Amino acid sequence: MGAVAVDIALADIWLFSVQKCFGLPAGLGVMIVHERVFERAADLIARGVHNPGVFNLPAMFTMVQKDCNTVATPNVLGIYLLAQQMERWNAQCTMESRERETREKAELLGRAIEKSSSFRFLVRAPEDRSPSDPQTITSLHALCRAQGIELGKGYGKLKEETVRIANFPAITCGDIQRLLQVLEHVRSRTPAA
Structure with a gap:
């Protein structure tokens, strides 16, 4: 909806x-x-x-x-x-174009996360992921905030170790691209675990 x-x-x-x-x-x-x-x-x-x-x-x-x-x-x-x-x-726009853009942003995030050795989806099966609320395991809140991006936290026990990346209509493809650039910058500065 x-x-x-x-x-x-x-x-x-x-x-x-x-x-x-x-x-x-x-x-x-x-x-x-x-x-x-x-x-x-x-x-x-x-x-x-x-x-x-x-x-x-x-x-x-x-x-x-x-x-x-x-x-x-x-x-x-x-x-x-x-x-x-x-x-x-x-x-x-039409609902079809809004959905197309939402799915495009989800695919941008998905491809970047799947290629990354530093990030992974909490929800493993792609068919079980919400196109408007993908989740990744990370602890990058403060580093991203320093770059001007506020990441959402997860819920419950996973709140402090989960990032929720919103993919709502108010967020543009450009916003997603900028987030991916910041995540790549942060990843390149963070030693692999």
């Missing part, structure tokens, strides 16, 4: 955030729900099989259909910013 096209037919529910690939502030989630989910949820509730708690999808659906109302106060600013971003993107 945002960086690569997804086939919405592959799942009944899609839930995503806007702060990464859409380049927007955190605080807005978007959920796309197939109508059969509402029907199934209503059936389970009616049979007493499911206690929906906060996410009572049939009740939410009824509120929207009947009163054009929401369960909670919507993030109006987030919705406005998402609409503005979509309008800007649609004027600039």
Whole structure:
């Protein structure tokens, strides 16, 4: 969503955030729900099989259909910013060209990492890697920062020994090329382990 096209037919529910690939502030989630989910949820509730708690999808659906109302106060600013971003993107390019550029940047990074003796992918199988968030094992945060590049850290136990290289639409091929130059410069100054 945002960086690569997804086939919405592959799942009944899609839930995503806007702060990464859409380049927007955190605080807005978007959920796309197939109508059969509402029907199934209503059936389970009616049979007493499911206690929906906060996410009572049939009740939410009824509120929207009947009163054009929401369960909670919507993030109006987030919705406005998402609409503005979509309008800007649609004027600039197609989803196909955005995905093509995202995959091109992922390939640039992938080729450089595969050729490197200093870097490697944490996720070994190429088919399991996200084209918008490749990960490499390294400890180059401070060295890259000194070159004016801020690398993301990993998560959990791997946070301090993992670099997340963002490949979001706001990042250009030129940004990726510059990162690769800095990584090569840092690699050439770092003794092999």
